[in-house]
Amino acid sequence: MASKIPKKPSIPEPPAGSGNGDSVVLERRTQRVKPPQMFQVVLLNDDFTPMEFVVHIIQEYFSKDRETATQIMLKIHLEGKGICGIYTRDVAGTKVDQVLAASRAAGHPLQCLSEPVE
């Protein structure tokens, strides 16, 4: 006759994630990363910088074709200022530095700045 092996008293497993001190509880959360603040790079009008130079600057540093660059330049000439592009903070700052350096190197007083959008 086979002797009965006594069964180990069974301890029920705690429900997953119930937190008995050894367990790690993972909560599902939707993480939302907000888009970065954007900065528009603006050129200002003046009475001295040649139109052709401004068109060249807009083509070269803001990747516009000649027609678009000419339209932007004329808008600045007529309205006093105009947006040449919208970028993240660092890229906008670099554009401003590059435009100012190229303008001073050519002996022109062209002014360029960046400002937060909205």
Ligand code: TYC
């Ligand atoms: N007003 C300038 C002129 O008549 C042309 C100009 C346009 C200058 C745009 C600056 O951001 C500027 N020669």
